[in-house]
Amino acid sequence: MCTDIFEQRNVCLDQILAERRSYRMFTSEVPDDDAIRRILHAGLLAPFAAAAVGTSKDYFRRFFVLRNGSASLNAVKSLAxxxxxxxxxxxxxxxxxxxxxxxxxxxxxxxxxxxxxxxxVPGIGTAPVYIVVAERKGFPPVELQSLAHCMENMWLKATALGLGFHLVSITSQMSRSAEFCSILGIPAGEWELMGCAVGVPADELSPSIRPPVEDLTRWLD
Ligand SMILES: Cc1cc2nc3c(=O)[nH]c(=O)nc-3n(C[C@H](O)[C@H](O)[C@H](O)COP(=O)(O)O)c2cc1C
Incomplete structure (x- = not known):
């Protein structure tokens, strides 16, 4: 199975995995809409809890893009x-x-x-773009896990595009705020939320440093 093509694909994937870092400082350059769409599309490809969200015709994941300086972002800044x-x-x-x-x-x-x-709040007004992702609440309540998968896909895609990304986890606490949900145009209480900030990194971080995997792994018989 380990043909050249798989090796090549893994070289790229391993590089993106290692280069995914939390970038929290951005230049004032605004990523173009196409790059943002590609990041959102990566989020859409992430797994979802099919058994929990059922077969509703209304799609269970939504994306909201708030640009720095916009009226919506200014309102969200003070709510945060x-x-x-x-x-x-x-x-x-x-x-x-x-x-x-x-x-x-x-x-x-x-x-x-x-x-x-x-x-x-870091990421809300400190980055060119703040993105909120909403996942409809289901049963059992696993929407935060789904959102984590979605965020990871978006993070890896941003990394592959040379953009900086960091999570803005206070977004999740704001899911109960009627004011915040009304800015997004969704009913409060029906959706779980997670957010992230995206922009052109102002600095360069080294690839992730982690302990050797063998130090943390027990192979059980
Ligand atoms: C559940 C979770 C919530 C996080 N929330 C935030 C956050 O609100 N703001 C932030 O800057 N980083 C946040 N992080 C990022 C971590 O601090 C970061 O991934 C960790 O320090 C490792 O650094 P790295 O991402 O550069 O590898 C969060 C990470 C996880 C897994």
């Missing part, structure tokens, strides 16, 4: 900051009552307070 404030307050109260949470969530709490100081 409101969400950060809610999360920071809830976490603070939880950590006061629960010492185990205090220990585990300390660095996340610090991150939320840094975002509050800066006044911007």
């Amino acid at each position: 900051m409101d969400q950060v404030a809610v999360m920071a307050q809830e976490l603070k109260e939880g950590m006061e009552k629960n010492p185990a949470l205090r220990e585990r969530a300390g660095s996340f709490a610090d991150r939320l307070s840094l975002i509050q100081k800066r006044g911007l």
Whole structure:
């Protein structure tokens, strides 16, 4: 099976897998619409939970592209900051009552307070394009897993196109916000959401460094 053609395909694939990094700094150059469409198409090719979403004729995945400087992105920027404030307050109260949470969530709490100081959620207003993907809720509720597959496909495609990409996971918390969903034009509560930022990378990151796979693997008899 390992013919030359498969070897060549794997050289390309391995390179893209290793070069996929979280790029969080972008130039002001806006990726063209065709590149964005190709990234969305890669997301559409990702697996979905067929048994959970059933056979509804209304397609269960949607994409929303918000460009920096647009009215919709400006509105979302402040909604995202409101969400950060809610999360920071809830976490603070939880950590006061629960010492185990205090220990585990300390660095996340610090991150939320840094975002509050800066006044911007990374990826929403810091990148030329913010993309939201919606997956219809089904049973069992596995839409976040489907969205993760979708995001990974989009991430790999962005990498192959030479674009930078990072996840914006606060998007998921915003799925319950009626205001956010109304900007997207979807009913609140029916869709799970995930987001990412895309742009031309301002810097170059080294390929991923991971421990040898054998150190982390047990082959069972
Ligand atoms: C579930 C999940 C949520 C993440 N959320 C964010 C996020 O909101 N913002 C961000 O910049 N990176 C986010 N990341 C990216 C990780 O921080 C990143 O993948 C990790 O540090 C490894 O770095 P690399 O992507 O450059 O290999 C998330 C990753 C995962 C798996």
